Amino acid sequence: MLNQWLLIGILAISTYLSRLIGVVFMARQKMSPSLRLYFNYVPIAIIAALLVKQIFVPTDGQLTISLPVLIGCISTAVAIKITRLFLPSVVIGIVVGLLVRYFLI
Amino acid sequence: MIQKKETIKTACMEALPLALAIATYGLSYGVLATQVKFSLLTAVSMSVFVFSGSAQLVTVAMLAGGASLISVLLTVILLNLRNLLYGAALAEGLAPAKKWTALLAFGISDEPFVLATSRFKKVGPDPLYFAIVTGMFYIAWILAAFFGALIGNQLDPQKWGLDLAFPVTFAALLVPGLKGKPVIGTVLAATVIAMVLEYLKPGNELTIIITGLLAPLVGLYLHRRTNHA
Known part of the structure; x- marks a missing residue:
């Protein structure tokens, strides 16, 4: 419980500082376009890494593919490509993942 | 005065569709936060004090994977680097707010950056526009987290496949981009x-x-x- 508040406090401060420093101190400096691009690519790299970590789960020191997660993610990816709707796509992925869990494994 | 009204109206109209999108992410965040043992209070508090979709969603997903406090913090710092860019780009447009700029800075993130840069290009500096847009996003973000956490608390995670909600949410965030x-x-x-x-x-x-x-x-x-x- 204490840890959650500690976490919230630390994240709140570090996130606010990143916003404030940008407005107050970085404004007059020319930032290189490369750095700009690099920063913009960071979130997608982190999201991809998170996905890998959730699809390949360590069991007894070995990596195994979680089929419900993998197939659920693919379903969501296809759904959002077609519908462009966030929540329905998430729900579709969960439902497909659940079906895989109960019927295939 | 008329100009002010016009600004408020434009800001609301332009922010509304994005506020709805933000609410759907916020709903997911709220549900996911309860899956890593956040209470209704702590889940909503994180939205109130941090107010960052990417930082909060990545945090709960990392906690679900058993990450430590320090690796969560380092990852969030890395994620937040782009706020430096946004702040730098928005500084001129927010400058008329003077000492209130520090408060407005709290609202800097992906969506307000996109809206505000195009607004500043059109009409020049306009802190009021930025304040209204981010204010709407803030309310949407907090309310959505509240309802998400409320729903998440009621559901049995395994039965409803909420453990699947983590990867699937990230797939939905990644693919459109x-x-x-x-x-x-x-x-x-x-x-x-x-x-x-x-x-x-x-x-x-x-x-x-x-x-x-x-x-x-x-x-x-x-x-x-x-x-x-």
Whole structure:
């Protein structure tokens, strides 16, 4: 419980500082376009890494593919490509993942 | 006065569709937060004090994977680097707010940046516009977190497949942005790097940070190559 508040406090401060420093101190400096691009690519790299970590789960020191997660993610990816709707796509992925869990494994 | 009214009206109209989108992310965040043992109070508090979709969603997903406080913090710092860019780009447009700028800075993130830069280009500095847009996003974000956490608390995670909600949410966040070689290259590189790191040491604490640092270099390289070709 204490840890959650500690976490919230630390994240709140570090996130606010990143916003404030940008407005107050970085404004007059020319930032290189490369750095700009690099920063913009960071979130997608982190999201991809998170996905890998959730699809390949360590069991007894070995990596195994979680089929419900993998197939659920693919379903969501296809759904959002077609519908462009966030929540329905998430729900579709969960439902497909659940079906895989109960019927295939 | 008339001008002010006009600004308020425009800001509301332009922010509303995005506020709805933000609410759907917020709903997911709220549900996911309860899956890593956040209470209604702490889940909503995080939205009140942090107010960052990417930072909060990544945090709960990392906690679900058993990450430590320090690796969550380092990853969030890495994620937040782009706020420096946004702040720098928005500074001139927010300048008339004077001492209130420090307060407005709290609202800097992806969506307000997009809206405000196009507004400032059109009419020049306009802190009021920014304040209304971010205010609407803030309310949407907090309310959505509240309802998400409320729903999450009522459901049995295994039965409803809420453990599946983490990866699936990230797939939904990732896929719409996959446009252009550099971005796709970054994602492919990130996938390979993360898989290698996990293969070498399953459950690796550093996978996300190292991938977040290295994979964007591949995107940068691809961007340069396409531009110079």
